[in-house]
Amino acid sequence: MQVVPRLAIEPMRYDDIGTVQQIEREIFISPWPRNAYASELSQNRQASYIVLRNNGVIVGYAGIWRMVHEAHVTTIGVRASDQHRGYGTTLFAALVQRAYDMGARWITLEVRASNLQAMRLYERFLFTVIGRRRGYYTDNGEDAVIMWSDSVQSPAFKRRYQDILSGIEVSGLGQGPPQEYLGA
Numbered sequence: 001m002q003v004v005p006r007l008a009i010e011p012m013r014y015d016d017i018g019t020v021q022q023i024e025r026e027i028f029i030s031p032w033p034r035n036a037y038a039s040e041l042s043q044n045r046q047a048s049y050i051v052l053r054n055n056g057v058i059v060g061y062a063g064i065w066r067m068v069h070e071a072h073v074t075t076i077g078v079r080a081s082d083q084h085r086g087y088g089t090t091l092f093a094a095l096v097q098r099a100y101d102m103g104a105r106w107i108t109l110e111v112r113a114s115n116l117q118a119m120r121l122y123e124r125f126l127f128t129v130i131g132r133r134r135g136y137y138t139d140n141g142e143d144a145v146i147m148w149s150d151s152v153q154s155p156a157f158k159r160r161y162q163d164i165l166s167g168i169e170v171s172g173l174g175q176g177p178p179q180e181y182l183g184a
C-alpha cells in the first residue's frame with residue numbers, strides 16, 4: 001500500500017489568493033494587496049509561488065523570484081495557529097528546491113530586524129547576515145536585515161539542505177539538490 005503524505009507543496013493558484021491573504025492579515029503588519037498576488041501569478045514568469053496544504057487546507061505559503069544568478073525570497077508565512085510545527089522549514093526547503101530548479105547560484109532575502117524567529121529559520125539553512133537597509137520598512141521605519149545563502153552549489157549548503165530534507169515528509173517538494181555537484 002502506498003502511503004500518501006498528508007502534507008503537500010503545490011503551486012499557488014488564483015483560487016488560493018483569498019486564503020493566503022487571510023493568513024497574511026494574521027501575521028504581517030502590511031499584507032500585500034490582492035492584485036499583487038494576482039499579477040505575480042499571471043504575469044511574472046521569473047516568480048514561483050507555492051502553498052503548503054495539510055489535508056487539503058492551506059497552512060502556509062511562500063514565493064521566490066529568479067534575478068539573473070540570484071533567487072530572491074519575496075515572502076513566506078505560516079498561519080499563526082500552525083506555527084512551530086515545521087511548516088516554515090518545509091516551505092523554505094521548497095523555495096530552496098525551486099532556486100535549484102531555476103538554476104540560481106545564491107538565494108537572498110530581506111527580513112525585519114526584529115524578526116528573530118524568521119532569522120533563526122534562515123540560519124538553519126546556513127543563511128548569514130550580509131547587510132542592513134536602514135528604515136527600509138515604511139510602515140514602522142524598521143531596518144531590513146539582508147541575508148544570503150552563499151553558494152547553493154557548495155557542499156556545505158547541499159549537505160545542510162539534504163539533512164533538513166531528510167526530516168521532512170511532504171509531497172511536491174522536488175528532487176533535492178542537483179547530484180552532479182555533490183561532493184566533498
Ligand SMILES: CC(C)(COP(=O)(O)OP(=O)(O)OC[C@H]1O[C@@H](n2cnc3c(N)ncnc32)[C@H](O)[C@@H]1OP(=O)(O)O)[C@@H](O)C(=O)NCCC(=O)NCCS
Pocket residue numbers: 027028075076077078079082083084085086087088089090110111112115117118120121
Ligand atoms: C517565520 C515563520 C514562517 C516560521 O514558520 P514556522 O512554521 O513557525 O517554522 P518552523 O515550525 O519550521 O520553525 C519554527 C520553530 O519551531 C520549531 N519546531 C519545528 N517543528 C516543531 C515541532 N514539531 N514541535 C515543536 N517545535 C517545532 C523549530 O525548531 C523552530 O524553533 P526555533 O525558532 O527556536 O529555531 C513564521 O513564524 C511566520 O509565518 N511568521 C510571520 C511571517 C513572517 O515573519 N515571515 C517572514 C518574513 S521575512
